[in-house]
Structure formats: structure tokens, C-alpha cells
Amino acid sequence: MGFRRTTVVGALALAMTLPLLGCDAFGGAEPTATEPTGSAGAAGAAPAGPDDLGEVIAARDVQVSENGNVIPIRVELHQLRRKDGFVTVNLRVTNTGTKGAGYRWQIADEFAGDIPGHTLAGVSLVDRKNRKQYLVARTAGAGAKDQDRYLASLQLANVFVQPGQSVNLYASFGAPPDDVQAVDVVVPNVPVFANVPLS
Helix, strand or coil: CEEEHHHHHCCCCCCCCCCEEECCCCCCCCCCCCCCCECCCCCCCCCCCCCCCCCEEEEEEECCCCCCCEEEEEEEECCCCCCCCEEEEEEEECCCCCCCCCHCCCCCCCCCCCCCCCCCCCCCCCCCCCCCEEEEECCCCCCHHHHHHHEEEECCHHHCCCCCCEEEEEEEECCCCCCCCCCEEECCCCEEEEEEECC
């Protein structure tokens, strides 16, 4: 893959030094990406259908540089809701460019952060009230590669987003305590979604 760079458009992300709260291993089936190479859509999509994601509560615009082309991207965050001891971050990412196929965007490791592999596992939740950071939950399944054990969109090297196209991505976390009413959602290479209500 060619040179990749992300430029933040808008407010700068706040740098915070917080103690980490590691997630326990959670059992259960592991979501997998199924979209064929060369298109956007179902690969790594959130397990809930589009009607179940809730309203979009915030959006951030960034630019990515891939193979010498600057591509505008919009990242939309759906509302956060507790369910069965989990909180799932649902993102809708759109290539807002209007140029041709040469300006398609390969998601790859854009949102992986320090996590090896092409996943959404670099996302985290920050609980300012208790000064804790929540990392993406992982399955307890044996035999899987480390980067394939996250409860998050996977195999994002296979996801290409053409101009005007969107794709839904997700990452799941162990839910913070009930008295935590808001968290920051931290997505690598995207300005922080601060003080997001948690229902």
C-alpha cells in the first residue's frame, strides 16, 4: 500500500494521561468481516442493522492521503447504549470525495492505533469521572490470531470505499458502571468525540 497520512480538520484532540483499564476476555462468537475485496458495505459492519444503530449524534471530517491523493472522509458516531453488559461504538464512515475511482479509500489500519492489524480495535472509551480508559473487548476463543480476537470490525484491508460510498464499522466494550453517564470516544486519527451521552 502507498503512503498514508491523516490530517485532522477542526478541533485538536486533547491529550490525556489516564490509567488503563484492560478488558476481561469475553466468551461467545466472534464477528468476522465478510465483504469481498474491492468494495465497501458489509465487511466489518456493525452487527445491528442500519435501523438499530440509533441516531447520529456527532460527526468529524478528516482528510487521508493515499498514493498521493488527498481524500476527504466523514466519520459519524451513532448514540451509545448499554446492552447486556456491553457498549458498542457504531461508526459510519463516508468517502465524501467527488472524484473518480482513483480516489477510493482503503480503510486498512487507519483506525487501528497501536493495535497490530487492520481492525477498528484502536478505538477506546474514556471515563473522565473515574479516570479510566476502556479498551475494545476480546473473545476468549483459542487458536485465533491476536488481531482477529477483538469484538470489532476486522479485515479492513479488504474494505475499499469509493467516492460517495459509506460503510458501517463497530467496536464493543465492557460497559462502564451505571453511574457513568458520558464518555469520550477516542478514534485514532480523528478528533475526540468528547462527553458523549451513554444511555
